Amino acid sequence: MTDGPLVIAIDGPAAAGKGTLARRIAEALDFAHLDTGLLYRAIGFAVLQAKQDPSDEAAVLAAVEEPESLRLGDPALRRDDVADAAAKVATLPGVRKRLLQFQRDFAAAPPGGKKGAVVEGRDIGTVVLPAANLKIFLTAALEIRADRRLKELRERGLQSIRSQLLREMRERDERDEKRAVSPLRPAEDAAVLDTTELDADAAFEAAMTIIRSQPDFADKDRS
Ligand code: DC
Numbered sequence: 001m002t003d004g005p006l007v008i009a010i011d012g013p014a015a016a017g018k019g020t021l022a023r024r025i026a027e028a029l030d031f032a033h034l035d036t037g038l039l040y041r042a043i044g045f046a047v048l049q050a051k052q053d054p055s056d057e058a059a060v061l062a063a064v065e066e067p068e069s070l071r072l073g074d075p076a077l078r079r080d081d082v083a084d085a086a087a088k089v090a091t092l093p094g095v096r097k098r099l100l101q102f103q104r105d106f107a108a109a110p111p112g113g114k115k116g117a118v119v120e121g122r123d124i125g126t127v128v129l130p131a132a133n134l135k136i137f138l139t140a141a142l143e144i145r146a147d148r149r150l151k152e153l154r155e156r157g158l159q160s161i162r163s164q165l166l167r168e169m170r171e172r173d174e175r176d177e178k179r180a181v182s183p184l185r186p187a188e189d190a191a192v193l194d195t196t197e198l199d200a201d202a203a204f205e206a207a208m209t210i211i212r213s214q215p216d217f218a219d220k221d222r223s
Pocket of ligand 1: 014036041083086087090120123124
């Protein structure tokens with residue numbers, strides 16, 4: 001991938017800070033940004049609305065429109081029941097297959113004529129875009145991620161019990177790491193960035209240091 005758009009893949013578990021980091025990198029480099037979790041969430045939401053079982057592959061594929069018509073800006077996608085349905089539909093090979101080309105097309109021709117794309121998810125560096133120019137695997141200790149998620153929920157006026165949130169996140173991690181198709185794991189050539197002890201600014205600086213050290217990205221930084 002040297003001639004086409006530049007691609008940065010950011011993978012990692014839930015609440016590791018991928019969204020904030022990916023947005024900031026995209027802004028600094030003037031790249032397009034795709035949060036692929038939203039694709040799975042939009043499918044999970046469509047399935048819940050159709051009152052179908054998110055584990056039933058045939059029903060899920062029947063309930064879901066083409067990826068192009070999924071409404072990724074709907075605030076309902078952030079709901080916890082939607083996250084749960086998303087984790088279930090994400091284990092279905094037919095769902096992953098249906099989303100694959102959409103994600104690759106986004107990176108090959110980033111919207112707005114941007115020169116590159118930052119694509120975040122769980123399997124971007126390993127499966128979706130294995131030839132990405134740069135892969136970052138963003139992680140943090142489970143307790144820290146749970147605390148960040150708790151803070152985020154409280155800021156949105158939602159109450160949540162820490163012990164319950166921890167249990168749910170542990171279950172979701174396990175489901176993401178142990179599923180047969182595209183499990184969550186760092187690509188062999190990914191730079192692993194552990195943000196347990198880093199706030200959002202420090203994580204961004206650490207990521208930009210990694211990016212600047214890559215010859216493909218020389219002169220691309222606007223920040
Ligand atoms: O990052 P998120 O919480 O919005 O992701 C929602 C669910 O989708 C989560 O269970 C992981 C799954 N997912 C995935 O399997 N592959 C991706 N590339 C992105 C998300």
